[in-house]
Amino acid sequence: MAITSANQLELLQIADAVAREKMIDPGLVIEAMEESLARAAKSRYGSEMDIRVDIDRKSGRATFTRVRTVVEEELLENEKAEFTVETAKQYLDDPKIGDTFVEEVPPVDMGRIAAQSAKQVIIQKVREAERERQYEEFKDRAGTIINGVVKREEYGNVIVDIGAGEASLRRNDKIGRESYRPGDRIRVFIKDVRREERGPQIFLSRTAPEFMVELFRMEVPEIYDGVIEIKGCARDPGSRAKIAVISYDSSIDPVGACVGMRGSRVQAVVNELQGEKIDIIPWTDDAATFLVNALQPAEVTKVVIDEEAERIEVVVPEEQLSLAIGRRGQNVRLASQLTGLDIDILTEEEESKRRQAEFEERTKLFMDTLDLDEFFAQLLVSEGFTNLEEVAYVEVDELLVIDGVDADTAGELQARARDYLEAQNAKAMEAAREAGLADDLANFEGLTPQMLQALTADGIKTLEDFATCADWEIAGGWTIEGGERHKDDGLLEPFDVTLEEAQDMIMTARVMLGWVSPEDVVGTSDEEAEAAQPEEAGA
Numbered sequence: 001m002a003i004t005s006a007n008q009l010e011l012l013q014i015a016d017a018v019a020r021e022k023m024i025d026p027g028l029v030i031e032a033m034e035e036s037l038a039r040a041a042k043s044r045y046g047s048e049m050d051i052r053v054d055i056d057r058k059s060g061r062a063t064f065t066r067v068r069t070v071v072e073e074e075l076l077e078n079e080k081a082e083f084t085v086e087t088a089k090q091y092l093d094d095p096k097i098g099d100t101f102v103e104e105v106p107p108v109d110m111g112r113i114a115a116q117s118a119k120q121v122i123i124q125k126v127r128e129a130e131r132e133r134q135y136e137e138f139k140d141r142a143g144t145i146i147n148g149v150v151k152r153e154e155y156g157n158v159i160v161d162i163g164a165g166e167a168s169l170r171r172n173d174k175i176g177r178e179s180y181r182p183g184d185r186i187r188v189f190i191k192d193v194r195r196e197e198r199g200p201q202i203f204l205s206r207t208a209p210e211f212m213v214e215l216f217r218m219e220v221p222e223i224y225d226g227v228i229e230i231k232g233c234a235r236d237p238g239s240r241a242k243i244a245v246i247s248y249d250s251s252i253d254p255v256g257a258c259v260g261m262r263g264s265r266v267q268a269v270v271n272e273l274q275g276e277k278i279d280i281i282p283w284t285d286d287a288a289t290f291l292v293n294a295l296q297p298a299e300v301t302k303v304v305i306d307e308e309a310e311r312i313e314v315v316v317p318e319e320q321l322s323l324a325i326g327r328r329g330q331n332v333r334l335a336s337q338l339t340g341l342d343i344d345i346l347t348e349e350e351e352s353k354r355r356q357a358e359f360e361e362r363t364k365l366f367m368d369t370l371d372l373d374e375f376f377a378q379l380l381v382s383e384g385f386t387n388l389e390e391v392a393y394v395e396v397d398e399l400l401v402i403d404g405v406d407a408d409t410a411g412e413l414q415a416r417a418r419d420y421l422e423a424q425n426a427k428a429m430e431a432a433r434e435a436g437l438a439d440d441l442a443n444f445e446g447l448t449p450q451m452l453q454a455l456t457a458d459g460i461k462t463l464e465d466f467a468t469c470a471d472w473e474i475a476g477g478w479t480i481e482g483g484e485r486h487k488d489d490g491l492l493e494p495f496d497v498t499l500e501e502a503q504d505m506i507m508t509a510r511v512m513l514g515w516v517s518p519e520d521v522v523g524t525s526d527e528e529a530e531a532a533q534p535e536e537a538g539a
Contacts, residue, residue: 167202234337298324392417
């Protein structure tokens with residue numbers, strides 16, 4: 001088949017028809033045709049030749065040309081597509097390296113095999129262009145809601161026609177009891193758009209918390225306008241959800257606006273989510289108040305927050321315990337996801353027993369170490385003293401407020417406490433020395449004898465050993481695995497060493513060893529500092 005004047009315009013018509021059908025640029029289709037014709041021409045003239053085809057965008061005329069490039073003599077590899085400067089002088093005036101010589105060659109007659117090959121090239125190029133167009137169309141739509149039509153189901157995954165292509169709603173992104181048949185209309189959240197070898201992959205979800213947020217944005221004009229903001233969302237898809245909302249206009253109630261007249265707005269979202277119950281909670285930056293709201297409908301008696309561990313204790317009446325926990329722990333789990341805190345729920349009786357146990361433990365500590373009777377030890381605990389250090393080094397005036405304590409008694413109490421602590425320090429230092437404690441670590445500022453004993457017991461005996469530690473190994477921390485938070489115990493955590501204090505001590509040790517310069521310490525993360533130390537330091 002030769003490209004004759006009779007079918008030259010037909011090329012443009014075909015390109016235009018394919019472009020309209022696939023919704024791509026006609027120029028891309030013509031480029032695919034040019035490449036396919038060039039490939040067919042190479043099979044006729046020789047695969048080593050650089051044959052190029054140019055189709056005129058107006059007339060449809062296909063021009064076949066052979067291109068040869070001027071290269072250095074020692075780099076000449078393909079004599080059919082390259083030539084030296086000396087040879088090029090036959091065709092070009094004053095040729096230079098990189099110049100090209102273009103000559104037109106006769107069009108080829110494509111046989112059946114060549115025509116089939118050209119067709120495959122066009123199909124492949126059109127498919128690639130179609131995939132690229134689809135990716136460009138949807139890459140910026142991730143995080144939005146789209147309507148589609150169910151095409152089929154494959155191994156539990158639903159394939160959805162979204163107009164410009166297909167998308168996948170995977171099994172774990174469906175609300176549990178939902179089932180679909182081909183032709184069903186479906187509203188979904190575009191969770192992710194990825195460019196992959198087999199084309200762009202569009203992943204949908206109906207279980208993502210963001211899906212609920214976007215549904216409320218569609219139903220509540222105040223959220224769309226930014227007057228009300230959804231600060232957090234936690235879902236148990238198909239069962240229950242909690243969202244936290246705040247209003248930036250004091251005249252608008254955020255909860256009431258989301259609920260709507262007679263519940264019309266929230267009911268529209270509930271219906272879309274197959275009856276999922278939704279608790280709408282007013283957001284506040286006070287963690288305790290926010291948590292009390294998040295645990296509704298349960299009533300909370302008291303909240304104790306441990307900000308460093310990101311944990312929180314909630315005390316509830318006995319009759320409210322099951323309501324606070326919820327069916328299969330659902331209520332407390334959603335409240336935990338919403339607040340970002342681990343929540344321990346105690347009844348008033350359990351909290352009372354724990355406080356009593358702590359009171360008895362501290363009382364016994366003062367009785368055993370300070371040689372006090374039970375009544376006097378209980379007085380100290382009742383006044384808020386929790387350890388010997390507080391008794392030993394507190395201002396004397398704070399001891400004098402205790403009934404029956406005069407200046408002499410206060411002095412005796414502090415003397416006993418200091419004597420006991422000094423004896424414990426000496427014992428701990430002796431144990432650390434016996435375990436191999438080096439002088440450079442023993443003289444390091446900020447480490448007590450008890451801390452040194454704990455470090456040497458774990459094999460950290462020198463300043464270099466200490467400097468190779470990570471901050472979480474010293475102070476402890478939390479690790480998230482599979483969505484669950486796990487506690488990592490720190491060597492000095494029993495001594496209330498914070499993560500920031502651990503970072504400061506480790507960086508100071510590294511400066512003393514010369515691993516990092518003092519100027520580099522400011523703003524240097526733990527990982528960066530470890531990377532900066534010499535390899536032998538970690539050996």
